Amino acid sequence: MNAQTQQINSTDIAISVEKLNKWYGRFHVLKDIDLTIHKGEKIVVCGPSGSGKSTLIRCINHLEVHQEGKIIVDGIELNNDVKHIDEIRREVGMVFQHFNLFPHLTILENLTLAPIWVRKMPKKEAETIAMEYLERVKIPEQADKFPGQLSGGQQQRVAIARSLCMNPKIMLFDEPTSALDPEMISEVLDVMISLAESGMTMICVTHEMGFAKQVADRVIFMDAGEIVEQGLPEEFFNNAQNERTKLFLSQILAH
Amino acid sequence: MTSVQHISKPDRLPPISQSGPIAWVRERFFSSIGNTILTFIGLYLLYLIVPPMLNWAILDANISGTDRSVCDANRDGACWTFIKVRIVQIMFGLFYSANPDQIWRPIMAFAILGGLITALLLPWIPKKPYIGAFTIFVFPFIAYALIHGEWLGLKVAESDTWGGLMLTLILAFIGIAAAFPIGIMMALGRQSDLPIIRYLCVLYIELWRAAPLITILFMASVMIPLFFPAELDFDKVLRALIGISLFQSAYTAEAIRGGLQAIPKGQYEAADALGLSYWKKTILIILPQALKISIPGIVNTFITLFKDTSLVSIIALTELTGITRFAAGSLEWKGKLIEGYVFAAFIYWCFCFSMSRYASSLERKLDTSHRN
Numbered sequence: 040m041n042a043q044t045q046q047i048n049s050t051d052i053a054i055s056v057e058k059l060n061k062w063y064g065r066f067h068v069l070k071d072i073d074l075t076i077h078k079g080e081k082i083v084v085c086g087p088s089g090s091g092k093s094t095l096i097r098c099i100n101h102l103e104v105h106q107e108g109k110i111i112v113d114g115i116e117l118n119n120d121v122k123h124i125d126e127i128r129r130e131v132g133m134v135f136q137h138f139n140l141f142p143h144l145t146i147l148e149n150l151t152l153a154p155i156w157v158r159k160m161p162k163k164e165a166e167t168i169a170m171e172y173l174e175r176v177k178i179p180e181q182a183d184k185f186p187g188q189l190s191g192g193q194q195q196r197v198a199i200a201r202s203l204c205m206n207p208k209i210m211l212f213d214e215p216t217s218a219l220d221p222e223m224i225s226e227v228l229d230v231m232i233s234l235a236e237s238g239m240t241m242i243c244v245t246h247e248m249g250f251a252k253q254v255a256d257r258v259i260f261m262d263a264g265e266i267v268e269q270g271l272p273e274e275f276f277n278n279a280q281n282e283r284t285k286l287f288l289s290q291i292l293a294h
Numbered sequence: 295m296t297s298v299q300h301i302s303k304p305d306r307l308p309p310i311s312q313s314g315p316i317a318w319v320r321e322r323f324f325s326s327i328g329n330t331i332l333t334f335i336g337l338y339l340l341y342l343i344v345p346p347m348l349n350w351a352i353l354d355a356n357i358s359g360t361d362r363s364v365c366d367a368n369r370d371g372a373c374w375t376f377i378k379v380r381i382v383q384i385m386f387g388l389f390y391s392a393n394p395d396q397i398w399r400p401i402m403a404f405a406i407l408g409g410l411i412t413a414l415l416l417p418w419i420p421k422k423p424y425i426g427a428f429t430i431f432v433f434p435f436i437a438y439a440l441i442h443g444e445w446l447g448l449k450v451a452e453s454d455t456w457g458g459l460m461l462t463l464i465l466a467f468i469g470i471a472a473a474f475p476i477g478i479m480m481a482l483g484r485q486s487d488l489p490i491i492r493y494l495c496v497l498y499i500e501l502w503r504a505a506p507l508i509t510i511l512f513m514a515s516v517m518i519p520l521f522f523p524a525e526l527d528f529d530k531v532l533r534a535l536i537g538i539s540l541f542q543s544a545y546t547a548e549a550i551r552g553g554l555q556a557i558p559k560g561q562y563e564a565a566d567a568l569g570l571s572y573w574k575k576t577i578l579i580i581l582p583q584a585l586k587i588s589i590p591g592i593v594n595t596f597i598t599l600f601k602d603t604s605l606v607s608i609i610a611l612t613e614l615t616g617i618t619r620f621a622a623g624s625l626e627w628k629g630k631l632i633e634g635y636v637f638a639a640f641i642y643w644c645f646c647f648s649m650s651r652y653a654s655s656l657e658r659k660l661d662t663s664h665r666n
């Protein structure tokens with residue numbers, strides 16, 4: 040636990056997870072997870088497939104229900120209170136491995152849907168904001184197309200813009216580049232890097248180690264439902280302590 | 295390593311024997327000895343069946359005159375004179391054949407329906423959801439006003455004097471229109487997280503699917519009056535419609551459930567993550583996609599229902615089949631049942647065939663849009 044050096048003030052905390060436990064049936068998928076994330080902090084989560092990375096970040100916006108422990112997001116505790124869940128989902132954006140754009144809506148409609156129906160924003164205003172975000176992810180010319188007409192990289196950038204249109208305080212990324220052809224990975228990472236530079240609080244599940252070195256404040260390694268090791272990217276990559284971490288790093292850096 | 299400059303190869307046509315009309319015939323009809331024998335048996339059967347049928351239905355058929363004397367003089371061919379003379383009755387039933395000056399009313403109702411359906415089918419017409427909603431929720435009242443007549447101050451046509459193709463279309467169309475919203479709710483309920491709602495919906499769907507339509511119609515005509523005071527003469531057509539709609543809603547629900555199950559989990563998750571509530575997610579994201587996928591299935595249940603409306607004859611309603619039997623049973627046209635049924639079958643076929651073409655063209659269209 041060597042990441043936080045400065046004085047910590049509780050209003051600085053974006054997400055706090057305490058003693059989180061989750062089971063799928065009898066399968067114990069998350070074990071005693073403790074995690075505090077500060078506003079503006081960028082976290083990269085990595086670990087072998089099946090280690091519970093997706094489950095962890097999906098608990099943060101209640102796509103998965105946890106059984107034990109406490110999750111507080113932006114000062115709101117996640118429990119089964121529907122109002123809390125709605126509030127948190129409005130503040131937390133999520134980007135999925137398979138984009139999950141709405142195929143029956145145009146790109147612009149994908150972006151304006153939630154602002155109009157959740158934030159009750161007038162349509163004109165929502166469209167103006169949507170176009171600004173499409174500019175930021177560099178595909179304003181695709182606004183009237185349907186998702187099926189775009190490449191994977193373009194779809195993922197639209198998905199990021201769709202989340203940003205809700206003006207979230209926190210962004211969750213679940214392996215945003217692992218369904219992409221290699222030549223499209225960098226266009227998505229560029230968008231994520233510029234988002235990181237703008238000060239967004241981010242949790243990214245990714246194995247893009249270049250990205251981690253460039254933007255992460257902290258790298259977390261998970262294995263078998265536990266946080267095994269975490270630290271600054273420098274220390275994490277050059278100086279991992281745990282055997283499992285070392286094994287994992289040697290595997291992903293080998294190819 | 296020596297480097298040789300690469301020259302791209304030009305595209306070539308496929309070898310001639312694998313395509314073209316001759317190969318097409320050979321592959322399909324003469325690919326083996328067994329296949330060749332079957333082809334010849336098939337041709338022989340066609341030779342046995344088709345020429346006599348053509349002679350009866352067209353070449354030797356009678357259509358002139360206004361009574362059966364022409365037909366009695368030539369018994370080799372079909373007697374289409376019967377159909378010609380009774381066409382208003384077969385199309386619109388007893389009231390309108392007794393009041394032929396009023397037939398503009400059902401004709402107008404069906405012209406409006408035809409216009410609405412054409413608008414729904416033409417690809418370049420915008421605002422299809424509104425037209426569809428109008429067709430399902432508003433048009434039935436317009437049609438009722440025209441066909442029944444009382445609201446518009448026209449000569450009243452009581453519903454038990456409705457009949458013919460008109461009644462068939464009314465039963466089928468109102469049946470599907472009323473079944474649609476119920477079917478959507480049941481299909482959604484069947485996927486609910488709340489076990490009670492889920493079980494109730496499963497119970498509803500399986501109950502209606504377990505009973506044959508003929509039983510339901512019989513119950514509707516016998517049991518519904520038991521719940522109402524005797525002096526209230528509960529409309530016979532309405533009774534049939536209630537039975538048909540509830541029956542049909544179970545099949546619609548199953549067709550829509552198929553569509554709902556085809557929606558990837560990621561669509562629900564993306565909608566949830568954006569903070570959409572259950573109903574917003576369902577109406578804006580899930581149903582538009584699920585309904586599109588289930589249209590072919592819904593059209594198929596509609597085709598089945600269209601034919602099954604003939605069962606209402608057991609509660610003494612004379613839709614297309616019933617009126618045909620009625621007309622062929624009259625003294626004047628005794629013995630012309632075959633002509634009547636062939637004509638009725640032809641009408642059923644026209645409607646069902648166009649609906650099934652529509653369903654398969656939709657399937658193709660949806661298929662290509664899913665491929666990219």
Ligand SMILES: Nc1ncnc2c1ncn2[C@@H]1O[C@H](COP(=O)(O)OP(=O)(O)O)[C@@H](O)[C@H]1O
Pocket residue numbers: 063066068086087088089090091092093094095
């Ligand atoms: N809905 C589910 N039901 C049962 N088991 C699940 C479910 N989702 C994930 N799992 C299991 O939980 C474990 C962790 O999954 P996940 O969080 O997706 O891992 P990761 O994202 O690290 O690859 C895996 O073994 C997976 O098979």
Ligand SMILES: [Mg+2]
Pocket residue numbers: 092093094213214
């Ligand atoms: Mg995962």
